[in-house]
Amino acid sequence: MEIEIGIGKSGRRAYGFDDIAIVPSRRTRDPEDVDISWELDAYRFELPLVAAAMDGVTSPATAIEVGELGGLACLNLEGLWTRYDDLDPAFEEIASLPAEKATRRMQELYAEPIKAELIGKRITEIKSAGVTACGSLTPQRVERYAKLVLEADLDVLVIQGTVVSAEHVSKTSEPLNLKKFIREFEVPVIVGGCSSYSTALHLMRTGAVGILVGVGPGHACTSRAVLGIGVPQATAIADAAGARIRHLDETGVYVHVIADGGMGTGGDVAKAIACGADAVMIGSPLAGAYEAPGRGYHWGMATFHPTLPRGARVNVGQKGTLREILVGPAHENDGTLNLFGALRTSMATTGYATVKEFQKAEVMVAPALLTEGKSLQRAQGIGTGH
Secondary structure, three states, X not given: OEEEEEXXXXXXXXXXXXXXXXXXXXXXXXXXXXXXXXXEOOEEEOOOEEEOOOOOOOOHXXXXXXXXXXXXXXXXXXXXXXXXXOOHHHHHHHHHOOHHHHHHHHHHHOOOOOOHHHHHHHHHHHHOOOOOOEEEEOOOOHHHHHHHHXXXXXXXXXXXXXXXXXXXXXXXXXXXXXXXHHHHOOOOEEEEEEOOHHHHHHHHOOOOOEEEEOOOOOOOEOHHHHOOOOOOHHHHHHHHHHHHHHHHHHHOOOOEEEEEOOOOOHHXXXXXXXXXXXXXXXXXXXXXXXXXXXXXXXXXXXXXOOOOOOEOOEXXXXXXXXXXXXXXXXXXXXXXXXXXXXXXXXXXXXXXXXXXXXXXOOEEEOOOOOOOOOHHHHHHOOHHHO
């Protein structure tokens, strides 16, 4: 339904995760009978998870551990991991910087040139552990490093930017032809981000196996404030899921929708799937792992952008191990641990056996969902009242 913003301008009402609730169906299931696995191209994962390509989240070591726990982790192939051989001094410094100096100093650290040999080295580190290797490049650099990632035997490539379109127009340079590149590339490609039905549909038509949905919802991202763009995640995911249905009808090809950003709890992950996502890409919850390279700090891929920073270094603290955050056990009651155990329990409680079934769950607009009956928790700062 269009809402009049003023004479000459109207817009749709959009919803975020906090605005909706999943409605239980007529049946329930045992959590042990629920299958939350996810298949992407030739790869199968026990968890519908992609760990975000952010330097404070995914290192070769955490990528290996996430893989062993059943998920997929994406390494930023343009980040610190391919600029420095020894990362400990850089991460120690970033964690010690005062807030007012963090962005400027991080820009200096990221000014170090990318070293081609480190791209192959990092991919090989992950591959040698026997897990699926996934790496991220921006559209501006993907052609430059495409041969390197193929030589290193990368399994999945993510072409990622704040906003990626299938039709980039430039008067000064020859833009990447996404459709031509993806169809000729020998490795399955995920591309994003996007936040609308039309852009999602066009990205699906490039031949990508998956698209990332989310513009600016991340906890460390400031794009929505700096640029004024974005769509709340529940609506963005549902629109992309609608595009997936049309693309499937037109081509017979199923393209995966991956919700990217804005999820901090197991309930958020469940809502993303219920809105139509096949999997989720998360960053800040994993940045709080003891093993995360950021030492409890988290920053986005555009934090160090030299012309217009669109991210912040945020302190997420350290909550638990990667295992505890992803699959438990949980020793906190605020939903930030055992994210995928929560997804499994949500599906069981509402009666759905698989991720594909759960995408069809009924949802309801519920602005009071997080506050109704929770006055004592809010007053005492416990549970969901943090």
